[in-house]
Amino acid sequence: MQEILSTIDTGTIEWSRAQFALTAIYHWLFVPLTLGLAVIMGIMETCYYRTKNVFWRDVTKFWQKLFGINFAMGVATGIILEFEFGTNWSNYSWFVGDIFGAPLAIEGIVAFFMESTFVAVMFFGWKKVSAGFHLAATWLTGLGATISAWWILVANAWMQNPVGCEFNPDTMRNEMVSFADVALSPFAVDKFCHTVISAWIIGAVFTVAVSGWYLMKRREIPLAKASMKIGAIVGIVAAMGAAITGHHSAYSVAQVQPMKLAAMEALYNGGTDQSLTGIALINPFEQPDYANQEEPELKIAVPYALSFLATNDLHGYVPGINDIIKGGYTNADGEVEPSLEEKIERGQLAINALAAYRQAKKDGADEATLTSYLSTLSSNMKYFGYGYIRSVDQVVPFIPINFYAFRMMVGMGCLLILFFAVILFFVYRKDIARAPKWLYLSALAMILLSYIASECGWLVAEFGRQPWTIQDMLPTWVSVSHLQSSSVMITFFIFLALFTTLLAVELSILVKQIKKGPEYEAQV
Amino acid sequence: MQHRSFIYRTYDLYRDGFRHMTIGKMLWLIVIVKLFLIFVVLKIFFFPNFLSQHAEEGEEAEYVATQILTIDN
Known part of the structure; x- marks a missing residue:
């Protein structure tokens, strides 16, 4: 497992986010x-x-x-x-x-x-x-x-x-x-x-x-x-x-x-014919247990409305949080969505290829080596950020x-x-x-x-x-x-x-x- | 007035406008104080360009690469 930027203080991230949010809201x-x-x-x-x-x-x-x-x-x-x-x-x-x-x-x-x-x-x-x-x-x-x-x-x-x-x-x-x-x-x-x-x-x-x-x-x-x-x-x-x-x-x-x-929808598990939640009971201060809960408690919903909102089709498929993590469904581009695990692997490939390319270039490596790294980077760049995900x-x-x-x-x-x-x-x-x-x-x-x-x-x-x-x-x-x-x-x-x-x-x-x-x- | 040049009429628009401002004078004062605070106080003392302070000119890419590609296996 890679440890990247381990010395960055989490307080720096949170305060920087808070400061940006404050300025933007103002x-x-x-x-x-x-x-x-x-x-x-x-x-x-x-x-x-x-x-x-x-x-x-x-x-x-x-x-x-x-x-x-x-x-x-x-x-x-x-x-x-x-x-x-x-x-x-x-x-x-x-x-x-x-x-x-x-x-x-x-x-x-x-x-x-x-x-x-x-x-x-x-x-x-x-x-x-x-x-x-x-x-x-x-x-x-x-x-x-x-x-x-x-x-x-x-x-x-x-x-x-x-x-x-x-x-x-x-x-x-x-x-x-x-x-x-x-x-x-x-x-x-x-x-x-x-x-x-x-x-x-x-x-x-x-x-x-x-x-x-x-x-x-x-x-x-x-x-x-x-x-x-x-x-x-x-x-x-x-x-x-x-x-x-x-x-x-x-x-x-x-x-x-x-x-x-x-x-936005607290949609833990998606599917076709999805209803739009009007209101449900979610603890405002705590991330819900989306992995183990079927749906939020006391949910009152409008039938088919979420499918219509997301796909312009009353019966359209809308992935929930767990579906996105697992992958395997057909996404908006008509492709099979990779699992989060696969995205993380491909992100790490991209990061490693980029690091290796830069090092190889400094070391004066031959064109074929550089091209090989660039090819790996290019084919995985779409998931570059997932290489930093740990959980x-x-x-x-x-x-x-x-x-x-x-x-x-x-x-x-x-x-x-x-x-x-x-x-x-x-x-x-x-x-x-x-x-x-x-x-x-x-x-x-x-x-x-x-x-x-x-x-x-x-x-x-x-x-x-x-x-x-x-x-x-x-x-x-x-x-x-x-x-x-x-x-x-x-x-x-x-x-x-x-x-x-x-x-x-x-x-x-x-x-x-x-x-x-x-x-x-x-x-x- | 109609025979005056475009430049003179533009100048006249601004001159007369600024002369006859009422609430505008106070607003300009606030804007100037605000711009001073933002561009002089905040920018110089609190918001330096991080990269120009930490990387040599032309070496920014290398610095950012070091920052985001530092990997301990």
Whole structure:
């Protein structure tokens, strides 16, 4: 048995993961609101452009101000993630550098400059440029932010489904062989659609909640009614869109990350005609005994729904955790899935071949010897990461967090559809300005719930792919830098303090501006 | 104004925009403080590039290979 990186402190891995998660979660507080409010204010300004009614200009300006506060607070929070790659995850960064370089560079150059240029026109250009150009600038600001999100999600999708690359044993890096495969992989497209549409929900909920607060206080009524209507329409369309794109996302996961799907579903033993678990009793703090349990206790399920979700066929085969470990079933590529044991053996062959190749090259070995090592490496590279696996447990993600986070995301998604439907009922059939107080209060509560749902989506995406930083290629304990865990722990708490302070500052500015309300140029 | 050059109009857009900012001034201050903290304090003191500190330039591949291919049989 090989002992690899035995001197890496497990605390370093856990603190590095915790720090990355903290930064990503914090960054994701700002991004969805930026993407969502961009759509809302784009629609409002389009109303102004079409009607020439200055009321819509005032409404647009008000939401643009809140957008600006959120935009300013979110600026550069994502860059810390890149610092963490270089410091805490140096092996990983080197291993993937050439793949990540292109999407992140495009994100930085094209999207950032597009965003920042049109933001200036949007805020400063009301009296300087034509109404049409201003409207274009507003939409292009949102488009720039969305393109930014696209490239970041392409990079993330590559980690979940590494395609379009080839490993170079001389440079120890994966090199891009097809930009189109990386940028337009079905996994990336599904991830982008689901993530961006779910971000629109956050913007819609925020708009409805702030408007609801005004209606509860009996002020800014025309603005609140108009905003509530647009927010709720965007919200219900986005929430239903998130359900559809969520189905595509789950299908993609089933194709390339079956273990993640099995963990999300707590599906220990799979088969055909699989039902989708609505709820079941799983200890949230302990990994279940999946090897010996048939299924979770008190399981309530929707018949055939999991098979449909994973295969688009009510009778499709969905492998459970134990099936994936045992192998032998036909996978999404139509091939017989090897057992975990075989993958581990082949991973070790790949690692040994790589080490032997590099040593042989240093020793000046002949071409035939080098070719032989490269051939072994190439035929087993797909399972490279499994060479670091020591026990079955290491490839099974922590089931409770995946299981409950997935249900919270889906449950709150359904609740949001209902919520927006109720709001629209009051908008069109009753008087939203005279709705019961509980509706306004529930709108405020929905801000928190929608953020929880959104962050839960990321929890599923990232916890579900454990132990991999790059699916099947590199586990976390190989990706991490050889750092003292105490130094990573210290920076974790520095971030916690910094992020909490910045968040408090943002919220106070945002709340102050909401309380101050819009500045009308039109007679209301 | 319409006869002015594109460059002047762009300059004017930014100049007037920055002059008449209200809440924006505070936001810019926060952004500048944040960028200082991120790029000066955090980057220099807490987030050095690990590989450039531990491997000679051009030897990064060898260092990473040593890290991930160290095998004790």
